[in-house]
Amino acid sequence: MRTRTSWQVTRSVWHAMFMREAISRTMADRMAWFWMLAEPAAMIIIMVMVRTVAVGGSAKVSGADFIPWMIVGLFGFQLFRENMMRSIGAIDANKALFAYRQVKPIDTIFIRCYLEGLLKTFIFILFILAGSLVDVDLIPVEPLVALFNWLSIWLLGLGVGSVLSAVSSLIPEVGRIVRLVSFPLLIISGVLFPLNIIPHNLQQYLMLNPIAHGLELLRVDFFSSYRPVPGVSATYLWFWILPLNSLGLMLNLKFQMRLKAQ
Amino acid sequence: MIRVTNLYKRYHNFNRDSDWVLRNVNLEIPTNISVGLVGRNGAGKSTLLRLIAGMDSPEKGEIIRDCKVSWPIGLSGGFQGSMTGRQNVKFVARVHGDEKELDRVISFVQDFAEIGDAFDEPVKTYSSGMKARLAFGLSLAFDFDVYLSDEATAVGDREFRKKAEKAFKDRVGQSSLIIVSHSEGIMRELCQAGIWINAGEAVWFDDITDAIKAYHGSLN
Numbered sequence: 370m371r372t373r374t375s376w377q378v379t380r381s382v383w384h385a386m387f388m389r390e391a392i393s394r395t396m397a398d399r400m401a402w403f404w405m406l407a408e409p410a411a412m413i414i415i416m417v418m419v420r421t422v423a424v425g426g427s428a429k430v431s432g433a434d435f436i437p438w439m440i441v442g443l444f445g446f447q448l449f450r451e452n453m454m455r456s457i458g459a460i461d462a463n464k465a466l467f468a469y470r471q472v473k474p475i476d477t478i479f480i481r482c483y484l485e486g487l488l489k490t491f492i493f494i495l496f497i498l499a500g501s502l503v504d505v506d507l508i509p510v511e512p513l514v515a516l517f518n519w520l521s522i523w524l525l526g527l528g529v530g531s532v533l534s535a536v537s538s539l540i541p542e543v544g545r546i547v548r549l550v551s552f553p554l555l556i557i558s559g560v561l562f563p564l565n566i567i568p569h570n571l572q573q574y575l576m577l578n579p580i581a582h583g584l585e586l587l588r589v590d591f592f593s594s595y596r597p598v599p600g601v602s603a604t605y606l607w608f609w610i611l612p613l614n615s616l617g618l619m620l621n622l623k624f625q626m627r628l629k630a631q
Numbered sequence: 632m633i634r635v636t637n638l639y640k641r642y643h644n645f646n647r648d649s650d651w652v653l654r655n656v657n658l659e660i661p662t663n664i665s666v667g668l669v670g671r672n673g674a675g676k677s678t679l680l681r682l683i684a685g686m687d688s689p690e691k692g693e694i695i696r697d698c699k700v701s702w703p704i705g706l707s708g709g710f711q712g713s714m715t716g717r718q719n720v721k722f723v724a725r726v727h728g729d730e731k732e733l734d735r736v737i738s739f740v741q742d743f744a745e746i747g748d749a750f751d752e753p754v755k756t757y758s759s760g761m762k763a764r765l766a767f768g769l770s771l772a773f774d775f776d777v778y779l780s781d782e783a784t785a786v787g788d789r790e791f792r793k794k795a796e797k798a799f800k801d802r803v804g805q806s807s808l809i810i811v812s813h814s815e816g817i818m819r820e821l822c823q824a825g826i827w828i829n830a831g832e833a834v835w836f837d838d839i840t841d842a843i844k845a846y847h848g849s850l851n
Contacts, residue, residue, distance in 0.1 A: 377728065381725055381726055385722050385725030388725065389714065392718065465712070466709075467686065471727075
């Protein structure tokens with residue numbers, strides 16, 4: 370009898386889960402690929418329209434063109450939100466697979482976020498390339514730092530996702546509330562309107578939100594003369610990322626059997 | 632050998648705990664002996680099987696498995712409804728680390744299950760008999776020391792039951808079975824020893840016939 374080490378087992382599980390998730394995510398219906406590209410494109414068009422109608426193009430973003438500025442923010446926010454939302458459904462959707470004791474609930478979250486990160490990165494790169502063809506300048510001035518901040522936002526999504534997936538499996542109402550707040554979150558994270566236009570006494574509360582820090586950091590790496598909201602800090606962002614991921618792992622460890630059983 | 636020591640199990644439902652399903656269970660199941668679990672509905676047979684499989688954790692006590700134990704081969708569970716039979720088989724083969732043997736496992740299951748083109752249809756479209764065929768074939772594709780079966784053959788047709796029984800008989804000597812079944816014929820034929828689960832306690836019998844007798848005795 371050949372026994373495998375825990376790490377080998379985990380690697381096999383991750384590989385199996387990844388292949389499974391990748392197929393169901395991209396091949397589930399014949400339009401899956403189309404929507405993956407059309408959804409962000411439609412979102413950008415709608416947001417640009419909302420913005421021009423509502424504000425009339427008067428509120429300028431300092432140091433960046435509005436459309437590229439919003440595209441970067443929107444992609445960053447989507448990366449975070451997809452990690453969060455897909456993690457919430459991950460445990461429920463893979464319930465049948467927990468029959469194999471090798472598969473742990475946390476594996477489903479890791480793999481979904483990993484796949485989501487790959488897809489979003491790929492699509493973002495496609496948009497950047499398409500943007501430079503039509504003279505929308507989306508090439509980051511600091512590509513490596515941009516990559517690092519992109520990864521930070523991904524990790525923030527993973528942390529929030531792993532906490533919420535455990536909590537919402539134990540308390541189903543939490544999942545509903547998260548779905549409700551996902552749109553307001555888009556506004557207060559400064560995706561549509563620059564947080565600079567908000568009065569300072571309100572701004573300081575909005576800047577408690579780590580997503581806003583992540584998006585501002587990402588924009589700094591894309592536009593050379595962009596001036597972010599004062600007080601933006603990568604350290605602050607990572608003060609959220611590390612505890613959230615630790616808490617998520619702890620919750621998944623503590624409630625593993627209950628998550629499997631439900 | 633599977634060793635169960637001081638095992639306690641109960642379920643939590645909303646805000647109250649159920650009574651103990653299993654209380655202070657102590658068992659030593661040798662690897663080369665096939666065992667049948669008997670007891671009335673709700674006695675805890677499937678619970679014990681799930682615990683042995685590692686799908687669920689006990690409140691107290693422990694289970695030591697120093698051999699390769701399968702997942703419980705049963706009617707439901709273990710298959711993702713939206714994936715095809717082939718994709719499910721691939722998934723399980725990969726989880727068990729047999730990436731190199733993927734093709735062998737797939738063709739083995741396809742031959743054993745004999746479900747034709749349905750192999751490439753989503754599992755949710757399968758009948759319970761087709762699911763059972765797939766599950767059974769899949770578990771036989773790996774070399775487990777101990778197979779756990781929870782009424783795995785109950786829904787199969789006559790021909791399939793014969794095939795499943797034969798497959799197990801061929802493996803006597805290499806692997807053994809722990810089965811939950813209400814068909815006493817199958818138990819008598821496949822198992823040597825028996826465990827009677829009654830009121831949360833598990834009683835070991837060296838002979839399956841004695842276990843069935845004890846179970847029948849409790850009913851009268």
